[in-house]
Amino acid sequence: MAFGIKRKELLEWKKKVEKGEIAFITHYWLDDRFPDAKTVTKVGCADIECLIEWGKQYDIPARYIHHKFGYPHFDLLGSRQVEILTxxxxxxxxxxxxx
Structure with missing residues (x-):
């Protein structure tokens, strides 16, 4: 479940993703699989090759791309989230x- 962001922020992220730009959005997040994670950053791009290349610089394999809802993205959590956002x-x- 995502919360803590404004609809405008989400729509801006989606627009950037659709245009083939690397786009970041961070929001509160609750998921029983990751009880210590309070936030997630989604790094999206409709240009899959561009997203794969972006992931390579941080050693994130393409198999971690989520293809949900037409907005391909990586999910960043925990220390990797902090490292990459920095x-x-x-x-x-x-x-x-x-x-």
């Missing part, structure tokens, strides 16, 4: 949920 200069996306 390298992408997007740590502010996560910090807003840790107030």
């Amino acid at each position: 390298k992408e200069n997007l740590l502010h996306q996560l910090k807003r949920f840790n107030k």
